[in-house]
Amino acid sequence: MRPWVAPTPAGPVTGSLTVPGSKSATARGYVLAALGDGPSVLTGVLDARDTRLMRAALASLGVDVTDLAPGVVRVAPPAVFTPGDIDCGLAGTIMRFVPALAALADGPTRFRGDPEASARPVAPLLDGLGQLGVRVDHPASVPFTVHGTGAVPGGTARIDASASSQFVSGLLLAAARFDAGLELVHAGARVPSPPHIRMTLAMLADRGVVASASANDTAWRVAPGPIAARDETIEPDLVNAATFLAAALVTGGAVTVPWPRHTVQASDAILGTLAALGGEVDARTDTVTVSGTGTVTGADVDLTLASELTCVVAALLALADRPGSIRGVGHVRHHETDRLAALTAELGARGARVAETADGLTIAPGRLTGGPWRTYADHRMAHAGAVLGLAVAGVELDDVDATTKTIADFGTLWHTLVAA
Numbered sequence: 001m002r003p004w005v006a007p008t009p010a011g012p013v014t015g016s017l018t019v020p021g022s023k024s025a026t027a028r029g030y031v032l033a034a035l036g037d038g039p040s041v042l043t044g045v046l047d048a049r050d051t052r053l054m055r056a057a058l059a060s061l062g063v064d065v066t067d068l069a070p071g072v073v074r075v076a077p078p079a080v081f082t083p084g085d086i087d088c089g090l091a092g093t094i095m096r097f098v099p100a101l102a103a104l105a106d107g108p109t110r111f112r113g114d115p116e117a118s119a120r121p122v123a124p125l126l127d128g129l130g131q132l133g134v135r136v137d138h139p140a141s142v143p144f145t146v147h148g149t150g151a152v153p154g155g156t157a158r159i160d161a162s163a164s165s166q167f168v169s170g171l172l173l174a175a176a177r178f179d180a181g182l183e184l185v186h187a188g189a190r191v192p193s194p195p196h197i198r199m200t201l202a203m204l205a206d207r208g209v210v211a212s213a214s215a216n217d218t219a220w221r222v223a224p225g226p227i228a229a230r231d232e233t234i235e236p237d238l239v240n241a242a243t244f245l246a247a248a249l250v251t252g253g254a255v256t257v258p259w260p261r262h263t264v265q266a267s268d269a270i271l272g273t274l275a276a277l278g279g280e281v282d283a284r285t286d287t288v289t290v291s292g293t294g295t296v297t298g299a300d301v302d303l304t305l306a307s308e309l310t311c312v313v314a315a316l317l318a319l320a321d322r323p324g325s326i327r328g329v330g331h332v333r334h335h336e337t338d339r340l341a342a343l344t345a346e347l348g349a350r351g352a353r354v355a356e357t358a359d360g361l362t363i364a365p366g367r368l369t370g371g372p373w374r375t376y377a378d379h380r381m382a383h384a385g386a387v388l389g390l391a392v393a394g395v396e397l398d399d400v401d402a403t404t405k406t407i408a409d410f411g412t413l414w415h416t417l418v419a420a
């Protein structure tokens with residue numbers, strides 16, 4: 001594959017764009033619609049690799065997924081799930097959200113994925129399913145097989161969810177369909193990405209499911225019962241939006257994106273982070289505009305609530321006027337790649353001074369030069385390379401197609417905004 005040279009604009013990047021639908025809300029929307037008590041219509045769904053694989057996974061379990069118009073999909077659950085064959089790709093939302101649903105099918109469902117998928121943890125989730133009465137073969141990593149029997153007894157499970165909040169979400173999403181519901185207890189270090197668990201609980205509540213979290217967010221309960229079918233409009237993906245907003249920060253421009261007034265995404269954390277790095281945030285009723293001065297301010301950035309921003313924020317800090325750091329994100333070592341190692345290697349190779357800490361990175365600007373940028377099959381490493389390229393000519397991404405994981409046409413959107 002020929003490298004993709006990140007565009008370096010001659011002046012401030014100014015413009016507006018609509019970012020495709022939220023990966024996290026689309027994945028939950030599909031899974032909950034598949035588990036619903038009737039057909040649901042989802043509008044504004046993300047159409048990218050992760051969500052295409054999700055559709056294929058659900059279809060393989062007997063769910064009818066029909067396009068009504070671009071971005072509008074009707075999801076009709078079957079009377080009984082059929083055993084399937086699931087390609088997870090590199091999607092955490094598939095390897096961790098679909099097993100509990102497959103456990104409701106009558107027969108074995110095999111989960112496989114990209115070579116990189118086997119490095120991503122799934123054992124705590126599959127161990128939890130085991131405690132709830134489900135047999136799983138090879139539960140250490142992808143590939144594994146879930147042996148459904150048509151019903152899941154449910155009850156109490158105790159797992160260590162410190163490596164990913166998706167273990168919790170994956171059990172909560174299907175738990176109303178377990179015979180005894182679910183009482184889930186976390187035992188271990190802090191559970192990451194609490195806003196994503198809140199999104200799960202909010203979307204369950206929207207469908208009439210009685211679900212709750214303990215005061216300290218270490219235990220959750222879901223009452224058994226139906227999951228109501230529900231038509232829903234999916235919000236734009238605010239994490240992906242942050243990559244485009246970063247272009248304003250680096251170049252001293254202004255970028256506007258649609259922004260929902262009420263959101264289940266970790267949006268405040270994202271906007272607060274861009275402000276901490278020197279951006280000015282103008283939040284209107286339905287949009288947000290971020291403008292920059294052209295100087296990124298180095299800062300100590302706590303990404304505990306928005307760890308998906310790690311790669312883009314690391315690129316911004318490499319371009320900053322003073323040293324900075326990122327903390328609260330130790331678990332991103334388990335994301336699409338070990339993001340702390342990947343960022344240390346790639347930003348380091350381009351001239352920044354980067355060191356890993358226990359839960360993040362320290363980043364000091366250096367003399368930055370263009371050259372190769374490895375993406376490690378990780379969409380967000382690709383976004384980081386693109387952001388670095390805004391100010392450093394000749395950053396060459398080895399695999400810009402990694403971005404198709406959550407945006408079907410990132411290269412076109414980026415060129416349209418940056419090179420306009």
Ligand SMILES: O=C(O)C1=C[C@@H](OP(=O)(O)O)[C@@H](O)[C@H](O)C1
Nearest residue numbers: 024164165166169192193196308
């Ligand atoms: O539930 C979700 O949709 C997600 C939860 C988070 O996972 P982790 O808790 O593993 O960080 C996030 O990083 C991921 O991109 C999406």
Ligand SMILES: C=C(OP(=O)(O)O)C(=O)O
Nearest residue numbers: 090091092093308335336
């Ligand atoms: C961690 C991420 O993805 P996944 O849903 O595959 O875990 C991400 O998109 O940053």
